[in-house]
Amino acid sequence: MKKGTVPIVFLLLGILGAGEGALAVGFSLTSPSFVHQGEIPSRSTCEGENVSPRLDWTNVPEGTRSLALIVDDPDAPDPKAPKMTWVHWVLYNLPPTTKSLPEGIKASDLPKGTGEGLSDWKRTGYGGPCPPIGRHRYFFKLYALDTVLPDLKNPTKAALEKAMEGHVLAKLELVGTYEKKKK
Numbered sequence: 613m614k615k616g617t618v619p620i621v622f623l624l625l626g627i628l629g630a631g632e633g634a635l636a637v638g639f640s641l642t643s644p645s646f647v648h649q650g651e652i653p654s655r656s657t658c659e660g661e662n663v664s665p666r667l668d669w670t671n672v673p674e675g676t677r678s679l680a681l682i683v684d685d686p687d688a689p690d691p692k693a694p695k696m697t698w699v700h701w702v703l704y705n706l707p708p709t710t711k712s713l714p715e716g717i718k719a720s721d722l723p724k725g726t727g728e729g730l731s732d733w734k735r736t737g738y739g740g741p742c743p744p745i746g747r748h749r750y751f752f753k754l755y756a757l758d759t760v761l762p763d764l765k766n767p768t769k770a771a772l773e774k775a776m777e778g779h780v781l782a783k784l785e786l787v788g789t790y791e792k793k794k795k
Contacts, residue, residue, distance in 0.1 A: 636671075636673040636781065637671070638670065639669070639670070639671045639672065639673055639756065639782050639784060640669060640670050640671065640784065641667065641668075641669045641752065641754045641784040641786045642667075642668050642669070642786065643665050643666055643667050643668065643752075643786060644666055644668070645665035645715070646665065648786055648788075649787055649788075649789065650788060650789065651788065651789055651790060652740075652741055652750060652788035652789065652790045653665070654790075654793070656715075656740050656741070657740040657741045657742060657790055658740055658741065658742030659792060659793060660740070661716070662739070662740040663715055663716035663738070664701065664713065664715065664716060664717055664738035664740070665715055665788075666712065666713065666714055666715040667681075667712060667713045667752060667754075667786070668711065668712040669712065669754055669784070670711070672708050672756055673756045673781045673782050675758055676708040676756040676757065676758070676782075677708060677757060677758055677759050677760050678704070678705045678706060678707065678708060678759065678760045678761065679704075679705075679706035679707075679708060679710065679755065679756060679757065680703065680754070680755040680761075680772060680776060681701065681703040681704075681706065681713075681753065681755075682699070682702055682703075682751075682753045682755075682769055683699070683700040683701040683702075683738070683751065683752050683753070684697050684699045684700060684750070684751055684753075684769065685697065685698040685700060685741070685743070685748050685749065685751070686749065686751070687748040687749055688743075688748070689743075689744050689745065690744070690745045690746055691743075691745075691746040691747060691748055691749075692746065698732050699730075699731050699732045699769045700731055700738065700739045700740065700741070701731060701738045701739065702728065702729025702730065702736075702767065702768070702769055702772055703722070703726055703727070703728060703729070704727045704728075704729065704761055704767070704772055704775075704776075705725050705727045705761055706722075706723055706725075706726050707724070707725060707726075708756070717738075718737075719736065719737060727761070727763065727764060727766075727767075728766060729766055729767045729768060729769065729771070730766050730768050736766060741788075742792070743790060743791060746791060747789050747790065747791035748789065748791070749788075749789050750787065750788045750790065751785050751786075751787050752785065752787070752788070753783060753784070754783070754784045754786075755776060755780050755782070755783050756780070756781040756782040756783075757776060757779045757780060757781065758780075758781050759779045761775050761776070761779075762775075
């Protein structure tokens, strides 16, 4: 491991093949920016440059035709009394040959064929953590799908999840946390 890199832990939640029961062995999601359950760097938040962290994945399950990414915060607005899940980023139809998204990726640099959905700011693209109170959790969820989805025209998270129903081969979660700095 290079100096300055951080090892990342991943959580495998999916099962490969609806009725087959074989685990998606080795499918992993990592980031050199933060460890699983660790703090997201301020560079990737509203207090920094608001750029997406780098994400890397390996061993996409056999039969994967596309990938989808949803980043959300189930602790909004207050982790002690959450009322909603705030959506920060929605991508779909990432080619299965894609192995990563670089830090600060722009829409024009997304892999060919990738579709973007709407965040809860009602716009496409990454919107970093900006919690109004307390330490929030941010779930980076990567889905391996057995299909390429139709053009969903900037779907919401709910619309994307509905379109993915019955097509998820495996799902990974990488969780980061963030709390605004005290001034």
